[in-house]
Amino acid sequence: xxxxxxxxxxxITATGQRVTLRCSPRSGDLxxxxxxxxxxxGLQFLIQYYNGEERAKGNILERFSAQQFPDLHxxxxxxxxxxxxxxxxxxxxxxxxxxxxxxxxxxxxxxxxL
Amino acid sequence: SQQGEEDPQALSIQExxxxxxxxxxxxxxxxxxxxxxxSGRGLVHLILIRSNEREKHxxxxxxxxxxxxxxxSLLITASRAADTASYFCATELFTGGGNKLTFGTGTQxxxxx
Numbered sequence: 128x129x130x131x132x133x134x135x136x137x138x139i140t141a142t143g144q145r146v147t148l149r150c151s152p153r154s155g156d157l158x159x160x161x162x163x164x165x166x167x168x169g170l171q172f173l174i175q176y177y178n179g180e181e182r183a184k185g186n187i188l189e190r191f192s193a194q195q196f197p198d199l200h201x202x203x204x205x206x207x208x209x210x211x212x213x214x215x216x217x218x219x220x221x222x223x224x225x226x227x228x229x230x231x232x233x234x235x236x237x238x239x240x241l
Numbered sequence: 242s243q244q245g246e247e248d249p250q251a252l253s254i255q256e257x258x259x260x261x262x263x264x265x266x267x268x269x270x271x272x273x274x275x276x277x278x279x280s281g282r283g284l285v286h287l288i289l290i291r292s293n294e295r296e297k298h299x300x301x302x303x304x305x306x307x308x309x310x311x312x313x314s315l316l317i318t319a320s321r322a323a324d325t326a327s328y329f330c331a332t333e334l335f336t337g338g339g340n341k342l343t344f345g346t347g348t349q350x351x352x353x354x
Contacts, residue, residue, distance in 0.1 A: 129283060129285070131283070160342070162344075169344065169345075169346050169347065170284075170329065170344035170347075172341055172342065172343055172344075175341070183341045185341060185343075215281070217283060217284070219284075229274060229286035229289055230274075230284075230286065230342060231286070232276075232283035232284040232285070233283050234282060234283045235281075235282075235283055237281075
């Protein structure tokens with residue numbers, strides 16, 4: 128158990144809908160990362176937050192947004208969903224704001240868009 | 242786009258044999274990490290090697306890093322069926338205020354009894 132909690136584990140929705148994925152980092156970790164894993168794109172870095180502030184941005188679509196709350200949990204919002212958004216979404220946390228630190232991954236939220 | 246490319250894409254060996262996976266990357270890095278992923282599960286950190294290190298060991302794992310060739314290798318010795326998983330290298334780059342850990346394409350390792 129990594130200590131990172133993601134909900135929901137599975138989500139099935141229709142195109143055009145909006146969903147919110149939630150992540151609770153390990154106790155004491157201030158950094159939260161979001162990744163998308165799909166068969167054709169592999170593991171793609173989406174965004175990083177540290178103590179409530181955005182720190183690094185990757186291949187995150189404009190239809191997607193994220194935030195980290197004062198209690199350090201994070202949410203990833205996916206809107207106007209398309210079939211291609213079907214993927215496993217991972218949250219990871221670390222104790223460091225940047226550089227030299229292993230990431231602790233949650234078990235992921237599997238999103239299926241029909 | 243992927244920063245790292247693992248080679249081979251898939252590897253099948255017998256229990257007790259050694260497994261070697263390679264990773265090549267494109268830009269200068271701060272460190273390189275290896276992760277393991279069991280099917281459909283979260284990734285688990287295995288080992289981190291800094292850019293000024295050349296070799297590192299952890300139990301049955303041995304990692305090398307050649308920054309001049311922009312490549313790394315992961316050796317798993319005396320493999321077990323439980324080692325069956327996908328293995329990813331990840332390179333860490335500073336991007337101003339944060340770090341961006343970029344994963345490679347992965348090697349699927351199957352260890353057969």
